[in-house]
Amino acid sequence: MSKIGPQFFAGLLFADGVFNRKLIFGVCVLALLAVIFLNRELRAVFWGPSRVASGDASTVRPMPRRRLLAAYAVAAVIIGGSFYDFAADRETWPFSQYPMFSFIDAPPDGKFTILRLYGVTPQPSVEFPLDRNEYLEPFDNSRLQNALERNIGQQQLAIALKDCLQRYDALRASGVHQGPVLQSLRLYRVTWTPNPQASNLNAPDSREFVGEVFENGSSER
Amino acid sequence: MSIKSILRRWNHFWFEPVAPDNLGLCRIILYGSMFLFYVFTPWLFKSWGWHEDFALWGNVSRVFWRPVWLLATLHLPPLPTSYLLVIQSVWRLALFLSCVGLLTRVSTAVSFIFGVYLMGLPNSFGRTHHLDQLLIWAFLVMAVSRCGDAWSIDALVRKARGRTATARQDPLPSGEYTWPVHLIWVISAMIYLEAGLSKLRHSGISWVTTDMMRNYLMRAYYHVSDSEPLTSWGLFIAQSHHLAKLFAAGALMLEVGFVIALFSRRSRWVLVPGVVAMQTGIAALMGPNFYQMIMCQAMWVPWDRVVRWLAGRVDDLAESGQHRGIERAGQVAAIPEPQLPDTPKAPSTR
Secondary structure: OOOOOHHHHHHHOOOEEEOOOOHHHHHHHHHHHHHHHHHHHHHHHHHHHHHOOOHHHHOEEOHHHHHHHHHHHHHHHHHHHHHHHHHHOOOOOOOOOOOOOOOOOOOOOOOOOEEEEEEEEOOOEEEEEEOHHOOOOOOOHOOOHHHHHHHOOOOHHHHHHHHHHHHHHHHHHOOOOOOOOOEEEEEEEEEOOOOOOOOOOOOOOOEEEEEEOOOEEEEEE | OOOOHHHHHHHHHHHOEEEOOHHHHHHHHHHHHHHHHHHHHHHHHHOOOHHHHHHHHHHHHHEEEOOOOHHHHHHOOOOOHHHHHHHHHHHHHHHHHHOOOOOHHHHHHHHHHHHHHHHHHOOOOOOOOOHHHHHHHHHHHHOOOOOOOOHHHHHEEEEEEEEOOOOOOOOOHHHHHHHHHHHHHHHHHHHEEEEEEEEHHHHHHHHHHOOOOOHHHHHHHHHOOOOOOOOOHHHHHHHHHHHHHHHHHHHHHHHHHHHHHHHHHHHHHHHHHHHHHHHHHHHOOOOOOOOHHHHHHHOOHHHHHHHHHEEEEEEHHHHHHHHHHHHHHHHHHHHHOOOOOOOOOOOOOO
């Protein structure tokens, strides 16, 4: 097959039988530009900023055409990329559909479940939540949950927990926090029904053990 | 309205010829505020400032690494701390140079390129936050723009070296100095619009009518956020179902309606402070701080007019001071010397 047949064009528009939105988006943009450039008057208006009226020559500096195109290109990349992500409801950082706080992800009573690390002290063995950001920075409570969630059910969970324990120890040694010495680190799935006093912060509805890692390197699941 | 007149208006919005002052001042404010922010917050605000120290990510285990799209596409790995320290230092220097306008072309480009990598790093460990995307786009726009043509060391050097009178003059008004600022406005409006529409898309009007906002407010005090709320007022608001819904409605209206600021100058007086207040409110009530986005809203201020107004005030004060001085001198001259009886006049020294 040395000729380009109609299948090629069909494939271009309907890649793998799926309506290819990226391509259609691009085709629409090109069509719009074609409409502008095929019309002489519109073309003149488009290039308007790169020309000056004869009377303004000494008071206004026109934009070179390549600069005009560069400005449009930057705007097209940023705005086009962002609207494409919005249309596709996906996030391809630094483009985004900005979905923060968009989802109603809790029942009417607001019950929610998160992963939380607890430190366990040696002699006497006391468990306390590692809920202050300085215990495990640069992770914060928001990022750490997602980062740990992705490793649950995998061999890597022990490595992830070990990294957290080492981080806690290193930050403690450097004086970033004044937390106690730990003998182990436990990961729980914790559920709360929030109240407007946050009075049950230390008494969650339930806790489900997920894994534990010890200072000597051993782990448990 | 014909397509031609729409295009004319379009051209006027993007490329109206203006002097380079506003763009130059916007450059100083954007890069200056970000330089101060990224250099000083890790020292001044211990509880959350470490977010702005990107070098800390160099010693985090690779098991957490899930690169964001751009870093994955470019196959950029997480570099060790020593490398990140160098990149971060160069980046901060570039922010400073961009602010003062020295080697502006290079420094703004470095601010953007290194900024993309550094800001992409934290987002590649666990979760994408949306604090700095507007800043990244603003850096890109500034890097492509001619923001160093005024209020910069480069401009001073160019004038000093200029051999002809034309070369020593300020650049003429041009569309070059309009589109960058207006593009940052548009990106800002787009981000808020998309954030508002995302809420409507995923939750509909239930986002306002249910207890969703109340739940978010309460949840913030269970240590789930990237930063702790600055106050406990969120819990107070959460005590009232209606008040929480009112906040939700206000936030949604601001986000969706912010785009009006592009077309109406009057609305800017309400909408721009409105979104700044909203984002400050999020930090106060729920924790996440959008300080970079807040600073980018400064691009809505016509800084050239502000500076002209300030300069006018200073001139007025100096002028009125001079007048007062002249008047006082006149008054002093007009005061007749007291005629003291039997007091001999001092002999003239002349």
